Amino acid sequence: xxxxxxxxxxxxxxxxxxxxxxxxxxxxxxxxxxxxxxxxxxxxxxxxxxxxxxxxxxxxxxxxxxxxxxxxxxxxxxxxxxxxxxxxxxxxxxxxxxxxxxxxxxxxxxxxxxxxxxxxxxxxxxxxxxxxxxxxxxxxxxxxxxxxxxxxxxxxxxx
Numbered sequence: 193x194x195x196x197x198x199x200x201x202x203x204x205x206x207x208x209x210x211x212x213x214x215x216x217x218x219x220x221x222x223x224x225x226x227x228x229x230x231x232x233x234x235x236x237x238x239x240x241x242x243x244x245x246x247x248x249x250x251x252x253x254x255x256x257x258x259x260x261x262x263x264x265x266x267x268x269x270x271x272x273x274x275x276x277x278x279x280x281x282x283x284x285x286x287x288x289x290x291x292x293x294x295x296x297x298x299x300x301x302x303x304x305x306x307x308x309x310x311x312x313x314x315x316x317x318x319x320x321x322x323x324x325x326x327x328x329x330x331x332x333x334x335x336x337x338x339x340x341x342x343x344x345x346x347x348x349x350x351x
Contacts, residue, residue: 194235195237196235196243197239197242199246199247199248202249205251205253209253211325224340259294261293264290264292300323301325303340317350
């Protein structure tokens with residue numbers, strides 16, 4: 193059975209819109225990752241010196257803007273761009289449509305997990321997941337964090 197420990201500098205947050213994670217939130221993420229590893233039959237140890245692999249996680253954030261345009265059909269008679277009855281308007285509008293533009297700003301989070309071989313001092317496995325970060329969430333309900341931990345560790349171990 194492989195023994196997994198946490199890398200000493202695990203839990204870093206960076207980016208152009210860094211989240212301010214409390215020690216409690218970092219501990220909750222560590223616990224969710226440890227539980228996901230235990231559910232896979234792996235042993236999680238407190239002393240990194242006793243570990244076969246070290247787990248390190250990192251959260252990066254980036255401000256994003258989503259711009260979407262929609263062509264919507266125009267129903268009924270239209271006076272066109274020039275208004276009234278003239279050579280550019282109503283009778284010249286065969287496929288009239290309106291363009292609607294929606295702009296939304298959001299923060300994208302990238303959660304990265306590395307498994308580090310202490311003998312090689314190199315990452316031997318990596319998993320990355322990205323998602324839009326939501327606003328406030330229920331701090332008393334760890335299910336969202338537990339599900340994310342299980343999902344990001346879904347391909348581990350690779351053998």
